[in-house]
Amino acid sequence: MSEQQSDTPEQKPDAPEEQLPPYVIEGARSSRARCKTCRRKIDKGVLRIGILIEGPYGTGYLWHHLKCAARKQFERVEEAYGAEAWNVAKEPPSKVPPLDSLRELRDKSEERKATRKEIPYAELAPSGRARCKHCDELIEKGSVRIALGRTVEFGNQVRTAPINVHPACVAEAIQAEDCDTESDGFAGTLRAHTLEVPPEQLDRAIAEIGNLE
Ligand SMILES: [Zn+2]
Numbered sequence: 001m002s003e004q005q006s007d008t009p010e011q012k013p014d015a016p017e018e019q020l021p022p023y024v025i026e027g028a029r030s031s032r033a034r035c036k037t038c039r040r041k042i043d044k045g046v047l048r049i050g051i052l053i054e055g056p057y058g059t060g061y062l063w064h065h066l067k068c069a070a071r072k073q074f075e076r077v078e079e080a081y082g083a084e085a086w087n088v089a090k091e092p093p094s095k096v097p098p099l100d101s102l103r104e105l106r107d108k109s110e111e112r113k114a115t116r117k118e119i120p121y122a123e124l125a126p127s128g129r130a131r132c133k134h135c136d137e138l139i140e141k142g143s144v145r146i147a148l149g150r151t152v153e154f155g156n157q158v159r160t161a162p163i164n165v166h167p168a169c170v171a172e173a174i175q176a177e178d179c180d181t182e183s184d185g186f187a188g189t190l191r192a193h194t195l196e197v198p199p200e201q202l203d204r205a206i207a208e209i210g211n212l213e
């Protein structure tokens with residue numbers, strides 16, 4: 001996956017720049033764009049919001065699933081609704097969800113954030129009974145295990161579930177097709193998300209993980 005490309009605005013303005021509205025809400029016209037929030041493809045026809053940005057490649061829209069944007073930057077969605085941003089779409093969608101239902105998504109996501117650990121994180125194995133999802137060996141009680149994100153589908157919903165692996169197994173496990181944890185900046189993210197592992201033990205685990213880049 002080329003990150004560089006995905007940061008390039010995908011819609012080149014076809015009108016003079018000053019006429020581009022700050023937001024567009026529409027059904028995706030192709031399946032090419034990736035959501036800048038969850039990094040997954042936005043399937044054709046799924047509602048998306050374009051947020052106008054001025055970047056090094058010019059002015060253009062960065063696209064997000066409408067629901068992803070509601071979870072992470074609800075204020076933008078609220079502004080777009082205020083501007084009735086579906087009216088500026090090339091093919092205005094026949095229906096958009098009520099703003100209140102999007103607000104609920106935001107509230108739920110904030111609740112979850114308060115109670116749930118963010119992947120990737122390190123923790124101490126509470127028992128010696130669980131196996132590493134990569135090498136299938138037991139993870140010793142009290143040793144550090146690393147939770148990586150695995151993409152799982154429930155019906156038509158895609159979610160991320162944590163899988164636990166040995167520190168030494170991270171480098172290979174993170175390459176798996178269904179692993180959606182980024183290797184870029186992994187150690188820093190891991191430290192930021194880890195709450196209850198003594199620092200020396202975390203340092204050792206990070207040394208064991210090694211350089212992923
Ligand atoms: Zn998304």
Ligand SMILES: [Zn+2]
Nearest residue numbers: 132135166169
């Ligand atoms: Zn392992």
